Amino acid sequence: MTAVSEASAAPAARRDGRICGREWWTLLVAMTGTFMAIMDSFIVNVALPSVRAELDASFAQAELAVSGYVLVYGLLLVTGGRLGDLFGARRLFLIGTVVFTLASLAAGLAGDPVTLIAFRAAQAAGAALFYPQVLAVLQIVFTGRARATAFAVFGATIGLASIAGQAIGGLLIHLDLFGLGWRNVFLVNVPLGLLALIGAARTLPAGHTADGDAGHACSLDLAGVGLLSAALLLLIGPLTLGQQAGWPAWTWFSLGAALPAAAAFLAWERRLASRGGSPLIDPALFRLRTFAAGNAIAVAFFAGNAGLFFVLTLHLQNGMGYSPLAAGLTFVPLAVTFSLASMLAPRLQGRYGRHVLTWGYVINAVGTLALLITAWAAGTGLTGWIMLPALAVIGFGEGLGVSPLMGSVLAGVPARSAGSAGGVLETAGQVGMSLGVTVLGLLFSAALGGTHDAAAAPDAYTDAFTVTLVGNLALALAAMALLPPLVRKH
Incomplete structure (x- = not known):
């Protein structure tokens, strides 16, 4: 240190x-x-x-x-x-x-x-x-x-x-x-x-x-900066721009080239570290089991989180006719329980350790399932008030899953690499958010008939929202499946 x-x-x-x-x-x-x-x-x-x-x-x-x-x-x-x-x-x-x-x-x-x-x-x-x-x-x-x-x-x-x-x-x-x-x-x-x-x-x-x-x-490490930027641009570029561009050929070529570019970056970082240089990301970080597993969890967790926010906002404003202010206020119960769970997490961690993460992701998945059932049962009668209990449960699960995740992932990171490790973790979350918005947005659009047109029938929006929640539930379950290496005692 x-x-x-x-x-x-x-x-x-x-x-x-x-x-x-x-x-x-x-x-x-x-x-x-x-x-x-x-x-x-x-x-x-x-x-x-x-x-x-x-x-x-x-x-x-x-x-x-x-x-x-x-x-x-x-x-x-x-x-x-x-x-x-x-x-x-x-x-x-x-x-x-x-x-x-x-x-x-x-x-x-x-x-x-x-x-x-x-x-x-x-x-x-x-x-x-x-x-x-x-x-x-x-x-x-x-x-x-x-x-x-x-x-x-x-x-x-x-x-x-x-x-x-x-x-x-x-x-x-x-x-x-x-x-x-x-x-x-x-x-x-x-x-x-x-x-x-x-x-x-x-x-x-x-x-x-x-x-x-x-x-x-x-x-x-300027070469590392260039290689990593190229790999991220090839991945995040089509994820953020592809849908509005209509998914032309360059987007698919870019996604296909992202993996080789990432491999080239990792090879350069290992070579630089072996020569005693100062790599952009210390390859030793990924030999830390908690760091590697935590970044994978961050991708799945933030994909589901951002995807839900994106699709629910579309449904509230376009499908349910809410104003921007009313749509924003619908998320308040989720924010309140998220914050409450975040503040409870340290006390729970002191008693149960990293198993608090297990609780968080299980509760998040249960809340997502409850929202799916609520949307399916309510149909076009769905309102923000009806969704309130499920959103509150989702927020509580997410609150138990964010701050303990960050602390657990960075716990074994040397102080000299704290900034770059934090950058990697935030990038994993950002990639997850881009993936979630893109994948769940595509699912929502496909279920709606290939458009986000506000003039579409309310029942079409309700059906599309319900279908998309199935994908959201799959991401919540994926985050749970990735937990064992992170919560297992060392």
Whole structure:
């Protein structure tokens, strides 16, 4: 462990794992960054109709404002994490937050679709620089019970931000503050970003998290960055852009080339590590059973989570005729139970260990099955109130499955690799989200007759939603099946 990480962890250890004083402020700053990054992945969805109307944007341009963010964000997460290992988590958090805040301001002032898309990409780049540092800070600054509590707060923040992105977006458009309409969904990041910058400068630990002097003992693996970016672009590109493009030949070629590109990246990383170099991702990480299994679980879990959010939002607005605000508020029960379970997780972990994850994924699967049965039984009479119990159960299961997963996966990771390991884990989640939205979106579209047309009959939407929930249940069961290597005692 480095001098920085030892010094940062010592205060928490001396207080028997309790968080108090400066560590609470550090956690608050880290969670502000988490909230911004997660919220911005969802907040734009409800603004798309207004963006199209005011900027005279095509449907493809409006969708690219969302998918372009996902693409750039997914490409840069690992690199952002590794840069934090080399040059310090605080420095990268500050740089990333500055980029994100300025890009948010520019996106809010955009006068045409192309400018908006460009600054959305810049937002994603900034988020990819600062977000991996959050997991690095939680891993390095906190220890023991304090770390479990910090990850619980992290999980609760993810749940709140996911829902707040849709609910706050709908509310801001509804209120039309200062007559700015949809622009407020970007401008809201400016005060949040400024607060995060002030707090990070005052509370995040200074120095480097990588062994040795940054830029001297270690350097950024540029070849690894290129190879990994190519592999992720070949995978995430068609997943985020393929459906709106009609799945042309290049999307299938790209997906087919992703695996060889990933193999080339792994071969290069092993070669570089064997020569004593500084790889972008330490190949030894994947020899940690919990790290390898946890990343696979993250793909399946976040695929189901994001896929459900995407399809349910479509059904609420297009099939059930809900307004953006009403659709966002339908997710509130899920967010409340998610946050509650996240905060209960540390106490349960102290007693039952990693088997809390088993409970979480079982409860999540039961809630998904309950939602499937509810949708099938209610038919066109389905309402948000009828779905409330099942959504609450799903949220509770997800809450028990997020923060313990993050903590368990990163538990055996050396401090010098905390940033890049966090970037890998977040990338696995991002790939899972892209897969979930794409696969379940395709299933929903196929069941609906190949269209997301809002004019389709309500019963067609109900049938499509029910069919898609079967796929969602399959992903929940897949996450359960991957658990044994992670929860088994070592």
